[in-house]
Amino acid sequence: MDEKQKKSVQYWLESSEDDWEVANHLFEKGDYSYSLFFVHLTIEKILKGI
Numbered sequence: 001m002d003e004k005q006k007k008s009v010q011y012w013l014e015s016s017e018d019d020w021e022v023a024n025h026l027f028e029k030g031d032y033s034y035s036l037f038f039v040h041l042t043i044e045k046i047l048k049g050i
Contacts, residue, residue, distance in 0.1 A: 012049035016042045 001009075023038035 009049045012045045016045035016049065019045065 019038045019042045023035045023042060026032075026035035026038060
C-alpha cells in the first residue's frame with residue numbers, strides 16, 4: 001500500500017470514529033432515527049477504509 005492509500009484509509013477510519021461518537025450522543029438523547037443514520041455513515045466509511 002502506498003502513502004496515498006494509507007492516508008485515504010486513515011481519513012475514512014478517523015471520520016467513521018467521529019460519526020460513531022455523534023451516533024452514540026444522539027442515541028443517548030433519544031434521537032434514534034438520526035442516531036441510526038450516523039451508524040449507517042459509520043459503517044459506510046469503515047467499509048471504504050477497508
